[in-house]
Amino acid sequence: MLVPRARSDRSMDMSVRPALPPAGAAPAAPGLPRECDPRAGSLRAGRQPLAGGVGGAVARLGEFLRRHRGAVMAVQVIVVVFYVGMVTVPAFLPLPAMDARMRSSLTLIAQFLFWGLWWPFVILSIMLAGRLWCGVLCPEGALSEFASRYGLGRGIPRWLRWPGWPFVAFLGTTVYGQLVSVYDYPKPALLVLGGSTLAAMAVGFLYGRGKRVWCRHLCPVNGVFGLLARVAPVHFRVDRQLWESSTDARGAVNCAPLVDIRRMTGGAQCHMCGRCSGQRGAVTLALRTPGREVLELSRESVNPWEVRLLIFGVIGSAIGAFQWSASPWFVTVKQQVAEWAVSRELWWLLDTDAPWWVLTHYPQTADTFTWLDGLLILAYIGAAALIIGGWVWSWLQVAAACLPGRRSAYAARLAYTLIPIAGIGVFLGLSVLTVTMLAAEGVHLPGLAWARGLLLAAGAAWSAILGWRLLRAHPAPRAGFWLAFGALLAALAGVLVSWGLLFFVW
Numbered sequence: 001m002l003v004p005r006a007r008s009d010r011s012m013d014m015s016v017r018p019a020l021p022p023a024g025a026a027p028a029a030p031g032l033p034r035e036c037d038p039r040a041g042s043l044r045a046g047r048q049p050l051a052g053g054v055g056g057a058v059a060r061l062g063e064f065l066r067r068h069r070g071a072v073m074a075v076q077v078i079v080v081v082f083y084v085g086m087v088t089v090p091a092f093l094p095l096p097a098m099d100a101r102m103r104s105s106l107t108l109i110a111q112f113l114f115w116g117l118w119w120p121f122v123i124l125s126i127m128l129a130g131r132l133w134c135g136v137l138c139p140e141g142a143l144s145e146f147a148s149r150y151g152l153g154r155g156i157p158r159w160l161r162w163p164g165w166p167f168v169a170f171l172g173t174t175v176y177g178q179l180v181s182v183y184d185y186p187k188p189a190l191l192v193l194g195g196s197t198l199a200a201m202a203v204g205f206l207y208g209r210g211k212r213v214w215c216r217h218l219c220p221v222n223g224v225f226g227l228l229a230r231v232a233p234v235h236f237r238v239d240r241q242l243w244e245s246s247t248d249a250r251g252a253v254n255c256a257p258l259v260d261i262r263r264m265t266g267g268a269q270c271h272m273c274g275r276c277s278g279q280r281g282a283v284t285l286a287l288r289t290p291g292r293e294v295l296e297l298s299r300e301s302v303n304p305w306e307v308r309l310l311i312f313g314v315i316g317s318a319i320g321a322f323q324w325s326a327s328p329w330f331v332t333v334k335q336q337v338a339e340w341a342v343s344r345e346l347w348w349l350l351d352t353d354a355p356w357w358v359l360t361h362y363p364q365t366a367d368t369f370t371w372l373d374g375l376l377i378l379a380y381i382g383a384a385a386l387i388i389g390g391w392v393w394s395w396l397q398v399a400a401a402c403l404p405g406r407r408s409a410y411a412a413r414l415a416y417t418l419i420p421i422a423g424i425g426v427f428l429g430l431s432v433l434t435v436t437m438l439a440a441e442g443v444h445l446p447g448l449a450w451a452r453g454l455l456l457a458a459g460a461a462w463s464a465i466l467g468w469r470l471l472r473a474h475p476a477p478r479a480g481f482w483l484a485f486g487a488l489l490a491a492l493a494g495v496l497v498s499w500g501l502l503f504f505v506w
């Protein structure tokens with residue numbers, strides 16, 4: 001996960017079901033002329049007419065995605081061209097002058113579009129619309145799938161299926177992005193994003209046939225996106241009974257991110273590409289209560305790596321990465337360690353001779369990191385991950401201990417209720433760059449502090465409501481319920497205080 005250095009800008013159940021026949025009803029008879037017509041859309045064999053209303057409109061959107069693959073691919077080509085241009089061209093231009101403005105600098109325009117708008121709003125879009133971004137717009141996924149279509153088609157090796165990759169990749173990109181200031185300079189952006197895209201294409205070329213093996217197993221944001229998609233109010237719903245009873249003889253859908261569609265119960269891995277919409281008359285794009293998937297998560301669906309990523313990555317290390325450059329604690333510790341290094345004549349710690357691809361090194365803008373800076377950034381992010389993540393994890397353990405049953409399993413389930421506050425926090429953290437760049441252009445957003453406060457409060461309330469509902473579903477005595485809920489609120493408070501320091505105190 002790439003996190004910008006904070007600038008001191010202090011300066012219902014809505015799942016309206018389409019009119020599908022009851023389970024076991026016979027599907028539309030194959031062989032009729034209209035059903036055989038591939039242009040006949042949802043009336044093809046095995047597909048059912050869609051209901052009206054909001055639910056029907058959403059279901060039709062899923063059908064639209066399936067029927068208009070050409071349009072989706074055209075959009076992907078446009079996004080790929082835009083992405084390649086935004087990432088590549090600025091890296092070969094001189095750095096903008098200190099007083100440059102967007103109207104006169106392509107580099108600044110690219111920085112704003114890419115990091116100021118694209119990135120934070122991708123996070124928000126996943127919480128609102130699932131991984132539609134991945135399936136329809138992501139250039140890296142599209143290129144990886146394209147390479148896979150013409151590649152070697154090898155089987156996926158076991159090492160690549162290791163479930164800890166999303167956690168490792170997230171931490172790796174978060175930390176490295178801070179060390180090289182990927183958000184601020186085009187060369188590291190090209191190195192990180194371009195390298196990631198090349199790796200995605202190489203993995204696509206080697207493994208799978210028309211698949212997105214990279215996205216499923218190695219993409220640094222796959223884990224985060226999967227978590228955020230779990231609270232989205234829209235998903236591809238699979239009616240297992242209709243699926244089993246369907247006599248639709250059409251072949252299997254090519255699900256690029258390798259989802260077992262028949263057994264799909266959530267949106268974590270689904271890229272919302274729409275290719276399976278209407279499959280066997282059982283798959284429909286549908287609305288649902290935001291966060292319902294978290295409440296209905298089965299014990300088997302709880303993924304310990306996902307929980308670690310959420311608590312120590314998306315909450316702990318991401319907050320550390322957003323905080324360090326605004327933190328007075330960082331400055332104090334740096335001064336003390338620097339004095340100690342001078343007293344011990346450890347001059348190398350204060351050298352600024354690291355190349356730009358190891359540590360930030362731009363003498364022309366007076367922005368160079370010493371080795372001490374690099375070490376302290378690592379230490380700050382690591383400490384934040386352990387302290388904030390440890391705080392959250394400890395209180396979840398306390399909450400689970402107040403309930404009958406297996407403590408660790410229930411603590412992990414409760415962790416998923418923190419997805420909303422984690423996602424909104426990351427959105428706000430990413431939007432710091434947006435606000436700073438707009439301010440440099442003379443655009444000052446009114447009520448910024450209020451907006452941030454309200455969004456954080458909304459995220460916390462959403463998490464608390466999910467926690468409340470999950471705990472209510474647990475057969476616990478009343479006292480146990482209240483103690484567990486109090487512990488969950490304590491976990492949430494730790495997250496809020498950490499964001500509050502960045503946005504309202506420092």
Ligand code: SF4
Binds near residue numbers: 271
């Ligand atoms: S399950 Fe697969 S094919 Fe279906 S919408 Fe999701 S990503 Fe596409």
